[in-house]
Amino acid sequence: METIKNATSPQSDLVVKNKKKFNVEVPLYMGPISFLLVGFVFAPLLIILFFSFLKTGLYGEIVYEFTMGNIKEILTGGSGIVFLNSFYLAVQTTILCLLLGYPLAYYIARYGGKWKVLLISMIVVPSWVAYLIRLYAFKTITGTNGIINNFLMDWGLISEPLTMLYTPGVVMVGLVYTWLPFMVLPLHAAMEGMEPSLLEAATDLGAHPVRRFFRITLPLSRGGAIAGSILVFIPTMGDWLVPALLGGSKVMMVGNLVAQKFTIAGNIPSGSSLAIMLAATLILILYLAIKWGGKEAMEKLV
Amino acid sequence: MSAESYENEYGNAKNALELKNITKRFGDLVAVSNISLEIKEGEIFSFLGPSGCGKTTLLRCIAGLEDADEGQVLIGGEVVNQIPPYKRNCSIVFQQHALFPHMSVFDNIAFGLVEHKxxxxxxxxxxNDLVDMVNLNGMESRWPHQLSGGQQQRVALARSLVLRPAILLLDEPLAALDRKLRKEMQTELKRIQKEVGTTFMNVTHDQKEALSLSDRIAVIKDGKIIQLGTPEEIYESPRTTFVADFMGASNIFSGKADVNGDNNILFRGDIGLEILLPNNDKLEAKEIKGISIHPEVIGIALEESEIKALDSWHTVFKGRITEAFYQGDFSELTVKLNESDIELAIHLGRGIAHDKEIVSGQDVMVHWKWEHNNILYS
Structure with missing residues (x-):
């Protein structure tokens, strides 16, 4: 009995010691990022929130008086239609990215083999190039004097240049082109993790490939689809560079309106309240998406 | 099962499956090489072979998950090469079960029925019938990840059997289970097969499983069938060194034989062993390439008198026990024969080893019946 006690006692001491010890790891690791988040994300947001309830003077200067006017103006005025348009474009982009991304991710995950890394890089690497530069390239290709029009004219297929640039269509293509990688990556990850024998089992049990997609592939990659949709929808909704460069004055999104208020109109409170409204909308959508998609994801995790 | 009882049971049965010259290549690798085979209705048939021998590929060719490069697959007398896997009248139970993780046990089993409208x-x-049969009552609403390995196996089995396939294909069905459970599921598989009467086609690398489960076994190596027969034939009369070794006949001696006029064979092993045995099958000397002896048929005698008591149809050698490993139910002995380098492996049952007080270093006599000298043809 004596010896057993002796053998176990140092260990139990150790456990007690561990409990008492102050853990420096958490502040050490979390400190810098917390500082950055508070200083450069939360603080500016609070400032913008503060600005959005202020009045504007005759010459655009900020008047430090409380008002709900800016918010009311957004909800009743013409910017509502811009919100709806942005929402529409974001939904459209997300759906198109899903439709394009699914087969892409599926074939890379199943049949990529040794080319998998190369194929994934071909999708990801372009997104490392600043997207301003890529959009200028897009302009060069689709412009009135662009590569496509020149090619078609040279071959006599058309007599007059097609109007592609500054149309809603080209904005849509630009948005899909810009944000597609963010859809393909999580979808690919979801399908990579799927046991190939599950698909074979479904086939063996009598499922036609189309049925198999809806009964096995789709439900099992739902998490990836939701993650991808969030990653595409949110930046698209707030995008302003694509409509500004490719849409000209024809296509207006919330981002453009905010930029316009800040820079051209110089109305900081009005721009701030627009930005806050945009952020609030996105947070609401994000919340709904997680609440809607998270339930099943949680079930799978347990 | 012996050859006669197999003939009695399945001699008149129709073919459930027929393979005609099946060949499957992956690039330069020939996974399955010109395999032809007939499997009777209601039979449990096993492909037995080491991993990478092509047995799983063959199974996948039958299921339609792989297309055979050459040859024909006939299910119920009909060529099915052009029929896609989701329309073939056979079903496969995967090694890792492949249960759908997002469906309950009930939905998993019902999957195929829903697809067949x-x-x-x-x-x-x-x-519900199948749930009863595989003893999963009360588990219908559980999720696959809440089940034990054995229960998952039962769901996988039920999911395939519910479709009433002409052939059930089992890809190493018991490999994912631990030893005790494997034994239990083996008995279960046999019971279920009796109950439904479906032809079972089993792929395994475990000779014990193949022996106890099957009506017939095909030993496969490098994509070819090396030997085809009932479990008794395969175990007791392996025809080649590979099969003998794979079935655990650890005493294998290559050598040459003389056939003399008295209808005896004098076998001369390459390392000096000489054995005289009767030539019942009228073999020619050049056919005989070696002999194999299973370690559990060899007996041990400590006294001359014990040998004298044996009839003359025995092979007897003197030797010394050099190693004795305790294995629980038996002792694994190595006996070095006197005036040679020949070592025999012997499995001695615990009861006998205990009574004779076998220890390492003992001088002993080893003996076995002539008929246990199994002739190898290559």
Missing amino acids: VPKAEIKMRV
Whole structure:
């Protein structure tokens, strides 16, 4: 009995010691990022929130008086239609990215083999190039004097240049082109993790490939689809560079309106309240998406 | 099962499956090489071979998950090469079970019936029947990850059997289970097969499993069938060194034989062993390439008198025990024969080893019946 006690006692001491010890790891690791988040994300947001309830003077200067006017103006005025348009474009982009991304991710995950890394890089690497530069390239290709029009004219297929640039269509293509990688990556990850024998089992049990997609592939990659949709929808909704460069004055999104208020109109409170409204909308959508998609994801995790 | 009892049971049965010259290549690798085979209705047939021998590929060719490069697959007398896997009248049970993680046990079992557009009421009935058969009552609403390995195995089995396939293909069905469970599921598989009467086609690398489960076994190596026969034939009369070794006949001696006029064979092993045995099958000397002896048929005698008591149809050698390993149910002995380098492996049952007080270093006599000298043809 004596010896057993002796053998176990140092260990139990150790456990007690561990409990008492102050853990420096958490502040050490979390400190810098917390500082950055508070200083450069939360603080500016609070400032913008503060600005959005202020009045504007005759010459655009900020008047430090409380008002709900800016918010009311957004909800009743013409910017509502811009919100709806942005929402529409974001939904459209997300759906198109899903439709394009699914087969892409599926074939890379199943049949990529040794080319998998190369194929994934071909999708990801372009997104490392600043997207301003890529959009200028897009302009060069689709412009009135662009590569496509020149090619078609040279071959006599058309007599007059097609109007592609500054149309809603080209904005849509630009948005899909810009944000597609963010859809393909999580979808690919979801399908990579799927046991190939599950698909074979479904086939063996009598499922036609189309049925198999809806009964096995789709439900099992739902998490990836939701993650991808969030990653595409949110930046698209707030995008302003694509409509500004490719849409000209024809296509207006919330981002453009905010930029316009800040820079051209110089109305900081009005721009701030627009930005806050945009952020609030996105947070609401994000919340709904997680609440809607998270339930099943949680079930799978347990 | 012996050859006669197999003939009695399946001699008149129809072919459930026929393979005609099946060949499957992956690039330069020939996975399955010109395999032809007939499997009777209601039979449990096993492909036995080491990993990478092509047995799983062959199974996948039958299921339609791989297309055979050459040859024909006939199920129920009909060529099915052009029929896609989702329309073939066979079903496969995967090694890792491959249960659908997002479906309950009930939905997993009902999956195939839904795909075959079976009416709802009938689905419920047939699934419940299968749930009864594989003893999963009360588990219908559970999720696959809540089940043990054995239960998952039962779901996988039920999911395939509910479709009433002409052939059930089992890809190493017991490999994912631990030893005790494997034994239990083996008995279960046999019981279920008796109950449904479906032809079972089993792929395994475990000779014990193949022996106890099957009506017939095909030993496969490098994509070819090396030997085909009932478990008794395969175990007791392996025809080649590979099969003998794979079935655990650890005493294998290559050598040459003389056939003399008295209808005896004098076998001369390459390392000096000489054995005289009767030539019952009228073999020619050049056919005989070696002999194999299973370690559990060899007996040990400590006294001359014990040998004298044996009849003359025995092979007897003197030797010394050099190693004795305790294995629980038996002792694994190595006996070095006197005036040679020949070592024999012997499995001695615990009862006998205990009574004779066998220890390492003992001088002993080893003996076995002539008929246990199994002739190898290559």
